[in-house]
Amino acid sequence: MMNKRTPLQSVILYTLVLALVIFCVFPFLQILSTSLKHPIDWGNPSLIPRILHLDAYKELLGLMPAKEIDVPASIQRLLDNPALSAEKKQMLLAKFSSGGDVFPFGRYMLNTFVISFITGICSTFLASLAAYAIARLRFPAQSLMANGVLFVYMVGGVLLMVPLYQMSVNVGLASSAGGTIFSLFLIYLIQTLPVAMYMLGNYFRTIPFSLEEAAMMDGCSRVEAFWRIIMPLSKPMLFTVFIYCFVIAWNEYLFASVFLKQYQDFHTLPLALQTLFTSKNAIWDRIMAASMLTLLPVIICFMLANRHLSGGLTDGGVKG
Amino acid sequence: MSSVILRNVNKSYGNLPIVKNLNLDVKDGEFVVLVGPSGCGKSTTLRMVAGLEDITQGDIQIGNKTINDLPPHKRNIAMVFQNYALYPHMSVRENIVFGLKKSGADADTIKNKLADVSEMLKLNEYLDRKPADLSGGQRQRVAMGRALARDADVYLFDEPLSNLDAKLRHHMRTEIARIQHQYNMTAIYVTHDQIEAMTLGDRVVVMRDGIVEQVGTPMDIYLQPTNTFVATFIGSPAMNLIEAKIEGEELVFDNYRLPATKIANVDMHSLRAHDSVLVGIRPDFFEDSTLSSPSDNLFEFNNIEVNLVENLGFDKEILFKLGGEDAKARLDLRSHVKRQEHISLSVDLNRVLLFDTSTQGMLLNAGEV
Amino acid sequence: MSSVLIKNESRLGLKLVAPAVGIIGLLVIYPILFNLYLSFFDVQLNGNKTFVGLDNYTQLLGNPRYYHSVGVSVIYLIGTVIGTTVLGLAAAILMNQTFRFRNLARGLILLPYFAPVISVVFGWQFIFDPVNGIYNHVVVDVLNLTNERENLIGNPDSALFVVILFDIWKHFPIAYLLFLAKLQSVPKDLYEAAAIDGQNPWGRFWHVTLPELKFVIATVVLLRVIWNLNRFEDVYLLAPNVETLPIFTYYQAFAGIVDQGAAAAISVIQLLVLVGLIWLYVRKVLKW
Incomplete structure (x- = not known):
């Protein structure tokens, strides 16, 4: 038996744990606190806002009542002119209302969600096929592929940004919004495929071979054994890998910035937040609220997948 | 039910021979036990019959049809694995009927078979449980049930009792003998336990280093061992x-x-x-x-x-x-x-x-x- | 001969890997080669190329900014690798003790790793903000260490250290997870045997824990070097003025006077270093 701790040891232990947890959590608390603070309160070092100030969230989520539009008198006279068509009037008005201050957070979130979701699904699916083959089937170049995955997994995106950009320019994908988004999707696919293959491959290796053999004895072909036994059995791990890929795509900044710069409507959250921060509208409460809202889905995913994630990551060699 | 014939069967991994020129006739309805120390090639032989290992050389016939190139799922074989290999995400019921459903049996047949098998193996009260919630002995019975529910030509057993404690092993041994006689099934049974071999087999095949040392009825092998290996391997304490x-x-x-x-x-x-x-x-x-x-x-x-x-x-x-x-x-x-x-x-x-x-x-x- | 079964299996195997391998081949392997090709050209953003031979390389090797960024990268690597390893190990040892709320604590310390970089960098910038940040408040107003509020992130030299601290904060959890997994697999009787042999806790750590962790430590160090050599977002988003190699490459390729050929050349050199490290990892660490 290990010795029981003395009171002093307990105090030291709890102090260290507390210090570590505070170190990890403090920046999050800072973000949350600032997002809820009124501008006059920013200089206040306390984490608790003097007044709870939810405007930043309301604004980002489009819950603010539409502002009274300040229209110069000359324009107002134009608008009052009955000769002008209703359409023209709308356009004129729009010019004033969209004057820089609006940040379509919902739209960016949707963009990010869509591309991350599709990336997660495609990557998990393709990776499960390949990982199964590499983990379980004998075929030529199998070990080369198993090692190749490891290698590819470690070649970071930075090294590929020039050739990938040039490739998409050369095939003409970079010249349209659709093509750009497709390029970005493909890039997210390769950023997630190797890690997904690695995690799933290691997981499949832990499933006893005899399960597939039993399925084959029960009349399943190899493919049926995979679909009807291995895949249903791996659901929790597949979900974990999906979440992992989803989060990688959700967090990605580098390629989004290279490819989407000129297509503002299709910006993803990381790109949008960076633009928000560097724009003249940089207001701490808004940035922090936007940070919180970007963080939230990731935290939810994390809580959903936590049970399997830690194990999967350590088995999988670990990216990060 | 069908006969199984192995003709000059060889198996090697690279240059390492595992099974050397094996010949064996298993008659329709016969219970043949392959026995030998670990590494003697008995499991490999069984797995070649199942199609889980390819045959390096020679032929295997089931019901007079050469099945060398037939993938396992087309051989109509049922098998009980050493580690049971129950599908962990399925209930006992689903485990038992999985193969039946796969073979396209109609709902009535499935229902009757399930009732038969769960009656015979006393699995009635566990049908809705997952394998993880069963004891070792219960899992073993489910694994048996899954094989027995099938209407297979040949039944293969790969050391099915080796993970059970002594008492349960003895009990299941008796059960298997009873069931085999009741169904008159063609069965090949692999074990390293000479008592299982003696008590279960119509005929016993003693193997060593990929070679068949002797084939015969249990009493033949006990009384007339062809060499000192068989003589000392069979019988306890050893000769x-x-x-x-x-x-x-x-x-x-x-x-x-x-x-x-x-x-x-x-x-x-x-x-x-x-x-x-x-x-x-x-x-x-x-x-x-x-x-x-x-x-x-x-x-x-x-x-x-x-x-x-x-x-x-x-x-x-x-x-x-x-x-x-x-x-x-x-x-x-x-x-x-x-x-x-x-x-x-x-x-x-x-x-x-x-x-x-x-x-x-x-x-x-x-x-x- | 029954090669039919083997043939069927390998055919299925190839079919299943084909899509993933195809995509990886097209979008990783080919680009690596294409990158090598581009490094011999003057490349414009719009795709126009002129062959310049080894010019990109000679210019690069004569560019003090390149050596500066190599230096920054080296400091960054040393700081982050030591920091994440030490903190990860300490956290693993701490979290391997039994105490109340341990599961909660274990979950919380993983948060930095999973949080999107973009959603935490602003929090960090706020902490070090010269006007509102808590750092200046503590250093200047509470501890009175200096009289002037400093813009730590604004100055590239001090920003490097903020970036290192940020990286340690963000990535020590992964080292922690690897260490914890190993610690949990150390058999308890080893500690008991050591305790019976009269080892105090420090001796038990030194003689039991560390030898068990040797390989994991090597894994963590090497993986940290490999990942951090390529690290872009954490540095760029927190402090774009800290010019590690990836940031320098990015500026060459997409900002100011665009020189994608030069960027390609930097990537080629960096890839060679990386391949060496990966080789080391596969040969020396994975084989253990």
């Missing part, structure tokens, strides 16, 4: 083997002179060609001389010093020296020998076997070679 000099018509070791002429089936002519011979006596064939009824063919080892007595209840095993080697005898409870006593043991010479010292093969009389 005593004592090297004896041949002097005229007598086999000599220690102070004992066994009359060779009285040993069954021995051809004196061929025996004279040897200087020495291995005398094989099963521990079971010794008797306490004070209890044995006098007979013409009895040989008495007198002045044996008992080194150890192990009481097993009905039996007791005693340890002593014979020909300079440790030897064992199994006596029944009527005998009251004690440690360090000097006793006499007698043996029916008809039960004594002789083996060639160099080839380790059994010495038979000329007529039987």
